[in-house]
Ligand SMILES: Nc1nc2c(ncn2[C@@H]2O[C@H](COP(=O)(O)OP(=O)(O)O)[C@@H](O)[C@H]2O)c(=O)[nH]1
């Protein structure tokens with residue numbers, strides 16, 4: 001029996017949630033059971049009550065707002081505990097067309113992908129402003145480069161995961177899981193596929209990004225942070241060797257003056273000091289890269305450990321194993 005759980009992170013979505021739920025498919029080819037899961041992230045409206053009234057099977061509720069990334073991770077955890085074989089995430093503002101869920105999970109069922117990301121084809125979305133479109137485009141390109149994936153729409157919240165992929169995911173950023181999970185999946189060499197999906201009529205403006213500046217700042221910080229977490233030596237050696245090379249160039253210039261017979265060497269003393277400082281700093285940055293690389297190795301081990309513990313926990317449902325006859329204490 002294959003179970004699909006559709007999870008919806010919600011922050012004050014009492015008005016749009018019913019329409020979103022109504023739009024979800026009641027049957028999907030290759031799936032026997034479909035359940036819904038709502039994460040109510042400390043909403044101040046009746047989101048949780050609406051969800052219950054609408055027949056949502058699982059509700060995770062935070063008493064205060066913890067942010068989308070935390071809500072997403074908590075939802076994934078709950079889906080795994082509820083025995084999901086496949087997990088689909090969609091937004092509560094009915095942005096994504098529910099009938100596309102079948103297209104989204106098809107590559108997972110066929111065993112062709114671990115994660116499938118819905119591609120909104122951002123160029124054709126009318127309500128998105130031109131600068132936001134250009135930024136999405138540029139941001140997605142950067143994410144593709146650093147993650148080694150082909151995902152066209154990296155900020156799409158419409159995605160599907162296999163149980164295995166969900167078990168392996170660890171989200172650490174607080175802002176948004178979308179970019180982080182793609183970079184992580186790419187670095188872990190998971191098969192990340194994408195399918196074109198359609199979007200419904202716009203219901204309300206985005207709540208995640210109210211300013212373009214904040215959007216750029218947060219996204220750039222996430223990309224740099226997560227990439228550095230997985231490729232620290234590369235990042236630090238690029239930075240370090242650039243600084244070192246600048247210092248080296250300045251010393252070579254000094255050497256050239258000396259060899260050219262410039263007897264007023266002290267005239268270039270300032271540049272020589274600068275050169276020494278740059279070379280020392282550049283070298284130190286490369287050393288920091290080595291330390292970060294060692295830490296990153298530890299992180300990989302921890303992620304693997306977490307994966308094994310999670311799998312074990314879920315297999316025996318968190319309860320201690322039954323006592324074996326051999327292990328039982330003799331009451332006498
Ligand atoms: N759990 C949680 N969900 C949120 C938060 N902010 C937005 N969401 C949900 O994330 C989804 C996407 O939000 P939306 O405002 O439509 O952003 P968009 O992706 O830019 O359109 C919706 O289902 C929101 O309810 C938050 O702080 N916590």
Ligand SMILES: [Mg+2]
Pocket residue numbers: 091093095205206
């Ligand atoms: Mg939206």
